[in-house]
Amino acid sequence: MRRITLACxxxxxxxxxAAAAMTSEIxxxxxxxxLSLAGAPTDQGARENPLASDPNAARAGGKxxxxxxxxxxxxxxxxxxxxxxxxxxxxxxxxxxEIEWFLRNGRMRTGMPSWSGLPEARRWQIVSFxxxxx
Amino acid sequence: xxxALLSIAACxxxxxxxxxQxxxxxVAYDHHMEEPGSLELSLNPVFGHPEGGNAFAAAWxxxxxxxxxxxxxxxxxxxxxxxxxxxxxTGWRFENRFxxxxxxxxxxxxxxxxxxxxxxxxxxxxxxxxxxxxxDLAAPNAExxxxxxxxxxxxxxxxxxxxxxxxxxxxIAVKSLHGEPWEFGYALGAxxxxxxxxxxxxxxxxLENFRVGAELYGGLGEQGNLTLSGTSHYLAPVVSWEVGKAxxxxxxxxxxxxxxxxxxxxxxxxxxEFGNVGPRIGGWR
Numbered sequence: 249m250r251r252i253t254l255a256c257x258x259x260x261x262x263x264x265x266a267a268a269a270m271t272s273e274i275x276x277x278x279x280x281x282x283l284s285l286a287g288a289p290t291d292q293g294a295r296e297n298p299l300a301s302d303p304n305a306a307r308a309g310g311k312x313x314x315x316x317x318x319x320x321x322x323x324x325x326x327x328x329x330x331x332x333x334x335x336x337x338x339x340x341x342x343x344x345x346e347i348e349w350f351l352r353n354g355r356m357r358t359g360m361p362s363w364s365g366l367p368e369a370r371r372w373q374i375v376s377f378x379x380x381x382x
Numbered sequence: 383x384x385x386a387l388l389s390i391a392a393c394x395x396x397x398x399x400x401x402x403q404x405x406x407x408x409v410a411y412d413h414h415m416e417e418p419g420s421l422e423l424s425l426n427p428v429f430g431h432p433e434g435g436n437a438f439a440a441a442w443x444x445x446x447x448x449x450x451x452x453x454x455x456x457x458x459x460x461x462x463x464x465x466x467x468x469x470x471x472t473g474w475r476f477e478n479r480f481x482x483x484x485x486x487x488x489x490x491x492x493x494x495x496x497x498x499x500x501x502x503x504x505x506x507x508x509x510x511x512x513x514x515x516x517x518d519l520a521a522p523n524a525e526x527x528x529x530x531x532x533x534x535x536x537x538x539x540x541x542x543x544x545x546x547x548x549x550x551x552x553x554i555a556v557k558s559l560h561g562e563p564w565e566f567g568y569a570l571g572a573x574x575x576x577x578x579x580x581x582x583x584x585x586x587x588x589l590e591n592f593r594v595g596a597e598l599y600g601g602l603g604e605q606g607n608l609t610l611s612g613t614s615h616y617l618a619p620v621v622s623w624e625v626g627k628a629x630x631x632x633x634x635x636x637x638x639x640x641x642x643x644x645x646x647x648x649x650x651x652x653x654x655e656f657g658n659v660g661p662r663i664g665g666w667r
């Protein structure tokens with residue numbers, strides 16, 4: 249009896265989770281990403297991209313973008329239902345340090361993961377790619 | 383009917399291949415969550431030959447879904463086949479992981495809650511707790527499959543990313559719902575990609591696609607008898623290869639460190655990830 253109760257509880261939990269997920273509304277908006285980028289501490293935002301003079305950095309970053317980011321932000325940075333486009337004023341005006349800081353920290357509430365699992369060099373390569381698209 | 387098929391086809395068209403930050407470990411968890419709306423399928427065979435028992439091949443199928451940036455849910459199905467004995471479905475487990483703090487911190491905590499319903503014949507060794515030992519793996523299927531096990535498992539997962547390294551520490555507590563005392567265990571992992579920067583050209587065999595490391599896991603006794611004596615411990619080198627955009631292969635030989643441990647467990651993992659599979663909680667507003 250206890251076993252059945254627990255199995256039912258697990259199923260109900262899963263059902264509630266799915267129901268909660270189904271009710272979510274996702275809207276694409278620039279103000280949120282602007283706030284997120286602006287949240288970088290001053291010293292972090294002031295950092296220069298150490299790969300700025302590397303001619304291959306943007307190409308490598310493009311490869312990483314296609315692998316890790318394009319499924320949500322769109323292959324051409326145009327955005328999707330799930331995440332905003334990155335050809336925006338907020339991203340265009342952000343410093344390299346702010347973008348790298350945001351990639352590393354993410355913003356959990358909005359679904360943007362922390363990409364701290366990517367080595368720092370790869371995050372800077374992605375920054376190079378994004379800035380090459382300005 | 384046609385309408386239903388068209389709907390399914392439309393959904394399938396939205397699904398994309400995605401590559402997340404896959405953990406290299408088999409037993410230890412790191413602090414990275416599944417991307418919201420992404421589904422990961424993973425098949426993980428385990429091969430072993432405990433002293434005094436027959437060789438076996440066990441496996442778990444893992445279905446992982448990112449419900450939110452802070453919430454990942456997983457369902458596991460396990461089975462095994464033992465030479466000269468039988469092939470069995472050994473149970474299921476349902477787990478949820480909750481990332482507590484936003485952002486990247488020196489140490490990132492994640493809470494893990496799991497319910498498991500299975501039999502004593504399970505041989506996947508997805509964690510080691512209490513006084514788990516190789517006699518459990520050597521017991522005949524006809525005997526061990528008669529023993530049902532319902533357990534609740536809690537983990538505190540701590541993870542850090544420093545200089546390309548991932549370091550993860552798991553504290554494990556398991557409570558049997560049949561009135562047995564709490565059992566405790568641990569899992570530690572460290573891993574690093576072979577190249578920190580990506581090369582500009584697409585490549586399959588370049589160093590950046592490989593991650594190597596090791597994990598250490600074992601039992602710590604039970605409530606009222608916390609000890610290393612009589613417990614099992616394993617040291618397991620791990621290598622992970624990101625074969626393609628969505629596919630990861632992992633390999634890990636786990637070496638038993640004590641007489642209670644099985645001498646060797648060989649683990650193989652095949653993971654495939656789909657992005658944008660379904661709904662999620664939260665989003666850009």
